[in-house]
Amino acid sequence: MPIKAKLFITCLGEQFFPSVLKGMVRLLERLGVECEFPETQTCCGQPFYNSGLQSEGRHLARRWLRTFGAGDPTAYIVAPSGSCVDFVKHHYAELFPEDSRERALAQDLAARTYEFSQFVVNVLQVTDVGARFPHKVAYHAPCHARRGLGVRDEPKQLLRAVHGLELVPLEDEEVCCGFGGIFSVIYPEVSKAMMEAKVKNVQASGAEFVVIGEPGCLMNVAGGLHKVGSPVRAVHLIEILASDGGAR
Amino acid sequence: MISRIDFRANTQRVPPNIPVATQKNAKTALVHREEVVEPLGEVYWESLRQAAHDLRLHAITHLDTYLPMLEEKVTKAGGVVHWASDAADARRIVQEIATARGVRRIVKVKSMATEEIELNHALQDAGLRVVESDLGEFIVQLAGEKPSHIIAPALHMTKEDIAALFREKLRVDAPPDPQVLTGIARTRLREEFLSADMGISGGNFLIAETGTLVILTNEGNGRMCTTLPPVHTALVGIDKVIPDWQSLSVLLKVLARSATGQKMTCYVSFITGIAEEGPREFHLVLLDNGRTRILQDERARETLLCIRCGACLNICPVYNHVGGHAYGATYPGPIGAILSPQLLGTQIAGDLPFASSLCGACAEICPVKIPIPEILLHLRHRVVEGDEIERAVASPMVRAAGALGAFAFGVPRMFTLGARVLKVVQAPFRRDGWLPVLPPPANRWTMVRPFPAFRADFRAWWKEHYLNREGAKNAKKEK
Numbered sequence: 212m213p214i215k216a217k218l219f220i221t222c223l224g225e226q227f228f229p230s231v232l233k234g235m236v237r238l239l240e241r242l243g244v245e246c247e248f249p250e251t252q253t254c255c256g257q258p259f260y261n262s263g264l265q266s267e268g269r270h271l272a273r274r275w276l277r278t279f280g281a282g283d284p285t286a287y288i289v290a291p292s293g294s295c296v297d298f299v300k301h302h303y304a305e306l307f308p309e310d311s312r313e314r315a316l317a318q319d320l321a322a323r324t325y326e327f328s329q330f331v332v333n334v335l336q337v338t339d340v341g342a343r344f345p346h347k348v349a350y351h352a353p354c355h356a357r358r359g360l361g362v363r364d365e366p367k368q369l370l371r372a373v374h375g376l377e378l379v380p381l382e383d384e385e386v387c388c389g390f391g392g393i394f395s396v397i398y399p400e401v402s403k404a405m406m407e408a409k410v411k412n413v414q415a416s417g418a419e420f421v422v423i424g425e426p427g428c429l430m431n432v433a434g435g436l437h438k439v440g441s442p443v444r445a446v447h448l449i450e451i452l453a454s455d456g457g458a459r
Numbered sequence: 460m461i462s463r464i465d466f467r468a469n470t471q472r473v474p475p476n477i478p479v480a481t482q483k484n485a486k487t488a489l490v491h492r493e494e495v496v497e498p499l500g501e502v503y504w505e506s507l508r509q510a511a512h513d514l515r516l517h518a519i520t521h522l523d524t525y526l527p528m529l530e531e532k533v534t535k536a537g538g539v540v541h542w543a544s545d546a547a548d549a550r551r552i553v554q555e556i557a558t559a560r561g562v563r564r565i566v567k568v569k570s571m572a573t574e575e576i577e578l579n580h581a582l583q584d585a586g587l588r589v590v591e592s593d594l595g596e597f598i599v600q601l602a603g604e605k606p607s608h609i610i611a612p613a614l615h616m617t618k619e620d621i622a623a624l625f626r627e628k629l630r631v632d633a634p635p636d637p638q639v640l641t642g643i644a645r646t647r648l649r650e651e652f653l654s655a656d657m658g659i660s661g662g663n664f665l666i667a668e669t670g671t672l673v674i675l676t677n678e679g680n681g682r683m684c685t686t687l688p689p690v691h692t693a694l695v696g697i698d699k700v701i702p703d704w705q706s707l708s709v710l711l712k713v714l715a716r717s718a719t720g721q722k723m724t725c726y727v728s729f730i731t732g733i734a735e736e737g738p739r740e741f742h743l744v745l746l747d748n749g750r751t752r753i754l755q756d757e758r759a760r761e762t763l764l765c766i767r768c769g770a771c772l773n774i775c776p777v778y779n780h781v782g783g784h785a786y787g788a789t790y791p792g793p794i795g796a797i798l799s800p801q802l803l804g805t806q807i808a809g810d811l812p813f814a815s816s817l818c819g820a821c822a823e824i825c826p827v828k829i830p831i832p833e834i835l836l837h838l839r840h841r842v843v844e845g846d847e848i849e850r851a852v853a854s855p856m857v858r859a860a861g862a863l864g865a866f867a868f869g870v871p872r873m874f875t876l877g878a879r880v881l882k883v884v885q886a887p888f889r890r891d892g893w894l895p896v897l898p899p900p901a902n903r904w905t906m907v908r909p910f911p912a913f914r915a916d917f918r919a920w921w922k923e924h925y926l927n928r929e930g931a932k933n934a935k936k937e938k
Contacts, residue, residue, distance in 0.1 A: 226913055229915060250918070262839065262857075263839035263841075263853065264865070355817075358818070394813065396901070398466065398813070398814065399903045400471055405777070405780060406907065408776075431908065435908045
């Protein structure tokens with residue numbers, strides 16, 4: 212029996228990074244995973260919950276549970292985002308009363324939901340996905356993946372196994388880029404200062420690419436780099452892993 | 460009574476030198492911390508944090524046991540215990556102690572609790588001379604400012620700023636040399652210590668089993684204030700009580716390391732009532748000022764575990780870019796963002812739970828493992844939807860917009876239709892795959908960096924991909 216994975220594409224992934232999603236499908240299939248796409252998915256509810264709108268967050272969580280609770284109960288759920296996975300894993304259950312059917316389902320699904328790099332390295336036990344990317348690359352550690360899910364070395368293991376890739380250190384790699392969801396629009400001046408500090412470090416790293424495996428942080432830092440006309444490009448981890456070296 | 464804290468307005472008028480000094484000083488503190496935490500090893504450090512968390516949680520959830528025990532022991536040792544339910548109560552008690560003893564001159568040990576109740580103003584208004592004796596507090600008092608950090612009050616200032624301040628206010632020749640500046644302050648303070656009628660301190664811990672007040676300092680000023688004047692008054696939050704000396708040994712291990720990057724502070728003073736030498740009177744004012752209300756909220760009560768080390772401020776990227784004053788309240792940084800809304804109410808401090816990117820660095824460094832991001836989320840909910848503690852203070856517009864958004868996000872057809880519409884509407888504004896300008900309120904994003912163009916096409920791609928895949932499978936089967 213092949214390993215099955217339901218694709219949790221996330222709302223930001225769907226709107227802004229469809230190439231990352233296609234890369235994720237190709238990569239998983241190359242690694243022998245049978246992908247499913249639950250079509251009724253929209254948003255996990257985190258943007259609402261984090262804005263203080265818990266009722267709305269709960270409403271969307273309930274929808275998500277229905278969507279991903281249907282079908283094969285043994286399938287994994289895999290997302291190109293640590294933040295959305297962290298929300299499902301660590302906040303869904305408490306949104307519903309103890310002993311409720313929804314809480315039980317939330318706990319069950321949480322245990323099978325994975326951020327992409329952790330799924331590949333820890334579940335599939337693969338680090339070399341056969342990619343080629345002859346460039347200097349720096350790695351930014353997204354906060355929720357790192358502190359919420361404990362993603363530490365997995366993305367770097369995957370990057371180190373990419374042929375031709377040189378991983379260069381990034382000063383303050385674990386410091387927040389200033390995205391923070393609604394934080395970035397409630398307090399744009401502070402978000403800007405944090406983003407600019409990140410962009411400065413990225414530029415000082417000497418990298419041609421900075422890897423950010425998180426859609427929210429990616430749109431923030433990529434936008435910041437674009438604004439200053441930097442030649443450095445921000446890319447999702449999956450874009451590098453799906454690369455064969457010449458296709459970019 | 461302070462007015463509503465407008466965090467955004469505050470962040471818009473941060474003088475450019477403040478983030479520079481804050482980042483430099485906070486980074487130094489973090490480097491020193493790492494030098495004394497790292498050698499302990501992660502496993503031991505984590506077990507110390509857990510122990511510190513557990514015993515603090517035990518203490519604050521058993522105040523009914525430990526506070527009476529403390530009162531009994533302090534009284535037995537010759538001290539006097541006073542109970543202050545709020546700030547006004549506490550100010551009145553301290554003022555009465557001063558008046559009854561003809562006190563004119565007061566020297567103070569650094570204390571956030573006295574900042575919280577704005578004690579200095581009250582005493583000065585009553586005609587008393589009050590001088591801060593911690594170097595950082597001395598500087599901040601001279602500047603007429605408030606502390607910007609809970610253990611390093613003048614963290615936002617450089618040595619050049621301080622030299623200029625001394626030249627202006629003290630009319631002395633002050634070079635930007637920390638040793639010389641400290642010397643100037645020391646000379647001034649010596650006179651104050653020797654002529655003071657009362658010393659006022661806060662307290663880092665109160666040990667219930669022996670009735671002992673614990674004060675950690677590095678400059679020796681704490682001992683001057685608590686031994687030279689004939690009267691010593693300590694104002695301490697009721698949350699500072701711990702059961703016993705064993706608990707203290709754990710907390711001392713994590714506190715100095717997290718705060719100043721020391722294994723132990725230069726002075727650790729233990730004061731149990733009165734002794735043959737030293738002050739003739741010892742008064743302990745136990746301050747509630749909202750703490751018991753916080754305790755009733757199970758989801759936020761861990762706020763009270765705080766031992767005021769300041770590590771969460773040092774590591775916080777938001778704090779580092781805005782400085783402590785932007786938080787507009789006594790306690791800045793991540794701990795302030797959860798403590799201030801609970802002490803002052805969300806009417807006043809409702810902005811602060813949102814003054815965080817939820818990066819979680821604070822919770823990771825906290826020596827007593829306060830789940831700061833979780834409490835921030837809890838308080839955001841209080842602000843927007845209201846809870847059993849307070850009614851919602853956010854505009855009903857926020858809720859209406861949220862409900863509308865959640866409705867649209869909750870119907871897949873509307874969600875995908877919306878994406879298609881946005882792709883069409885954006886076309887004239889699109890430049891190199893980016894949207895440089897968006898209308899309000901989304902312009903708050905584009906004033907900082909462009910917004911990525913809407914480009915959803917995965918669903919269509921998947922349909923085709925899926926059909927091809929199934930087609931290939933069926934072809935295989937037929938063979």
